[in-house]
Amino acid sequence: MRFLLFILIVAGGISMLMVPKYSKGVESSLAEEAAATAKMIATTNRMYSLDFQGRWTVGPIDNNCNSGFCAAPQRGVPSPSCNLISCNYLSKQDWDSKKFIFYALDPTQPPSDSNTCGKFPSSRSWAACAVRKTPQDGDKQAPKFSVGWAYAVAPDGSAFASVQLPGSEETPPLP
Numbered sequence: 001m002r003f004l005l006f007i008l009i010v011a012g013g014i015s016m017l018m019v020p021k022y023s024k025g026v027e028s029s030l031a032e033e034a035a036a037t038a039k040m041i042a043t044t045n046r047m048y049s050l051d052f053q054g055r056w057t058v059g060p061i062d063n064n065c066n067s068g069f070c071a072a073p074q075r076g077v078p079s080p081s082c083n084l085i086s087c088n089y090l091s092k093q094d095w096d097s098k099k100f101i102f103y104a105l106d107p108t109q110p111p112s113d114s115n116t117c118g119k120f121p122s123s124r125s126w127a128a129c130a131v132r133k134t135p136q137d138g139d140k141q142a143p144k145f146s147v148g149w150a151y152a153v154a155p156d157g158s159a160f161a162s163v164q165l166p167g168s169e170e171t172p173p174l175p
Contacts, residue, residue, distance in 0.1 A: 027146055031172040034100035034130040035151045035159055041128035042153035044089035045104045048079070049155075056106040056127070057081045060116075066092040078106050099139060100130040107155045117150040119163040126152040131162075145169040 041061065049056045058078040065082035073079040081104035084090045095102065103116045107125035117129035132149035133139035149171045150162035161171035 027143060028172045030099045031132075031149060031151075034098075034102075034132070035161075037098075037100070037102060038128045038130040038151045038153045039157060039159055041084065041090065041102055041104055041130075042126075042155065042157065044084050045127045046155050048084060048087065048089050052079065054108070055079050056108060057083050057104040058106045059104060061085070061090070061095055061102045061104060063094065063096045065095070096138075098133075099142070100132055101137060102128070102130050104128055105152075117152055117162065118148055120150075120152045120160050124152075124154050124158075124160070127155045128153045 045057055052073045055073040056078060057080060059081035061081050061084065065085040068080075068082040068086040070087040071080065071083060073083070084104060085092055105116065105126045105128055107127045109125065117131040120126065120129075129150060129152040132142065132146045134142050134147055146169070148162060151159055151171070152162070153159045
């Protein structure tokens, strides 16, 4: 009986050590997927810009974009981000079920150290970004250590992880 109790205590101790590592591993793989998706959005946003005389799309990419129509861009007005999907630059997906929120950005806007997704180097302009959802965004299982995790991608395809926020862990490095 004592031997069984000993085994249960050891197993409990090992699981207490392994569960956080597993959780961080899962979060790292989600972060890699988000960075790759942000790069894809930046690339398609650049393609859109080339096709439409330098007009970039701006805004969130979510499930509402899956049912839109390709709106002709207007001079002096940024195109809606949904044009990337409705004009067939990006495929329709279940964007709302993803663990990150994705945005198309206009890199012709002046650089700044913060954007929709968080804090990034102010010397760059961004074409897309992704930010980790929080419980307030609808992801009830988002770990506290991932608050503020985000990735931004420049028009040339170079990507950056967000600056670490107080109370969070460092954003996983890009692959």
